[in-house]
Amino acid sequence: MRYELYYWPTIQGRGEFVRLALEEAGADYVDVARKRAARDAITTLLDRKAEKHPPFAPPALKAGKLVIAQTANILLYLGPRLKLAPKGEGERLWLHQLQLTIADFVKEIHDTHHPISSQLYFEDQIEAAKANAKQFWRYRAPKFLGYFETVLTRSGGPYALGRRLSYVDLSLFQIVAGLRYAFPRRMKRFEKRIPRLIALHDRVAKRLRIAAYLGSSRRIAFNEWGIFRRYPELDR
């Protein structure tokens, strides 16, 4: 099966959690909007009047006749097919639960720089962003990161499910990499509190296919249009 991924071609964004899973599995896929002459592919998909299951927003995955949207939902579907999730219902629900908690965290990370509205520039909400980032690092980041550290402790490690890699581990890698990019000073101070999560990040980064992907032009660089943005004002 050749999968088609529909996501913005200039950012990692939420699409990156899907890209990492496809790359780790060595799946046959096309990152549609990154193909030349296909830059309007996303709008075409979203606006298709005949689509009975229209996505609210990218990312979306075409798999045969299915069109699936919502990052965690795409991974729920891909997981067992890419051998990045177990097949038993209890374990699949648990993994999905973790991915949904990652999705919540991603939204809160995004809101540190855009707490008022994504429709306004950062410069137009900078004071609110500073206040949000301060509270985020006081309460929310420690709570989320501490939670995932606990999960790795209880699983016995090195992965969220124990010895077997899953798509959640790839997403946790991305969280650590993204926070390091966006908040280098705060992360430097914080990392000693989450040793298992950092070890997981390093282990994933060294996996053959992930390392090849990260070194390729398929990996879009972090930038100031995605979820993780480096604004020194927010990283005291």
Added chain:
Amino acid sequence: MRYELYYWPTIQGRGEFVRLALEEAGADYVDVARKRAARDAITTLLDRKAEKHPPFAPPALKAGKLVIAQTANILLYLGPRLKLAPKGEGERLWLHQLQLTIADFVKEIHDTHHPISSQLYFEDQIEAAKANAKQFWRYRAPKFLGYFETVLTRSGGPYALGRRLSYVDLSLFQIVAGLRYAFPRRMKRFEKRIPRLIALHDRVAKRLRIAAYLGSSRRIAFNEWGIFRRYPELDR
């Protein structure tokens, strides 16, 4: 199977989306924290050191040996069991995708009154809240509500899947009811743009078990501690 729901006993909150499904199905369930002498049940569940699959936050559902958290994940599990979701994979993923979009909307609704942090009082972030609510009603509410209106159009109605009720319809009922509570003036002006969604709300409210539930003491009243809060400053 007797289900156990773990959720805050004083608010509708995210737990309400699960309560509505259990009520519509006439399921055998206990709303654990609302039982006298069980008010600390949630902390006990969250703090249980032996729990291999710890929830990040309520709601959580105990179903036999399974502990499932994340609202949409709970509904994914309950859906086919309560006959509120079809069994085919494609339709189940579509329904779940809609529920995840509702979850995103719920978070944005919550953030209208707490854009800086849930840890601070409303009064300490009132200017940011006003700015957020303004943008929310300019861009986000029309986008989300218009999207669900489109879904109802494409399904042929009256429900998200067409003629068959699902848990998503119960959640959409709750969204309309909540927005009417929190933003009575804005909703009054907006409702004519979403006739199918309003008709869905009215239809769900009249269902026998839902009507009985809404009239019972099991339905907690809307209040200023939940997701939907009535602050006149935000409802010009």
